Amino acid sequence: xxxxxxxxxxxxxxxxxxxxxxxxxxxxxxxxxxxxxxxxxxxxxxxxxxxxxxxxxxxxxxxxxxxxxxxxxxxxxxxxxxxxxxxxxxxxxxxxxxxxxxxxxxxxxxxxxxxxxxxxxxxxxxxxxxxxxxxxxxxxxxxxxxxxxxxxxx
Numbered sequence: 001x002x003x004x005x006x007x008x009x010x011x012x013x014x015x016x017x018x019x020x021x022x023x024x025x026x027x028x029x030x031x032x033x034x035x036x037x038x039x040x041x042x043x044x045x046x047x048x049x050x051x052x053x054x055x056x057x058x059x060x061x062x063x064x065x066x067x068x069x070x071x072x073x074x075x076x077x078x079x080x081x082x083x084x085x086x087x088x089x090x091x092x093x094x095x096x097x098x099x100x101x102x103x104x105x106x107x108x109x110x111x112x113x114x115x116x117x118x119x120x121x122x123x124x125x126x127x128x129x130x131x132x133x134x135x136x137x138x139x140x141x142x143x144x145x146x147x148x149x150x151x152x153x154x
Contacts, residue, residue: 010048010052021055103137
């Protein structure tokens with residue numbers, strides 16, 4: 001009987017539950033397909049419902065984030081001059097040119113901006129992680145880093 005009750009965002013194939021959800025039209029340019037579907041790796045309806053609900057909640061949260069980035073800030077015309085808008089927040093300061101920053105310099109900038117008040121282990125972890133990247137890919141300019149470099153780290 002429970003097999004005939006439809007669980008939200010699921011379907012059954014060969015007794016195994018799958019998650020399936022349509023991607024909203026306004027967000028399809030972020031994806032290669034119009035639908036997300038994957039196995040929930042269970043034959044239990046109760047477990048499938050729980051996993052599907054968790055996946056749907058994660059997608060809803062991520063899609064909310066994507067929508068909030070693409071919308072215009074309400075009341076932007078009322079901001080005082082000199083304030084940073086949400087769209088301008090991602091732009092680096094004018095004194096830092098991304099094409100001139102090496103990976104080894106980037107870790108120093110990162111630690112200077114984000115490392116204040118952090119324990120020594122934070123600095124050690126950041127330097128170690130960047131060291132692994134430099135050992136694998138070389139001390140490149142940030143613009144020169146490619147997806148192939150990231151895959152080499154895997």
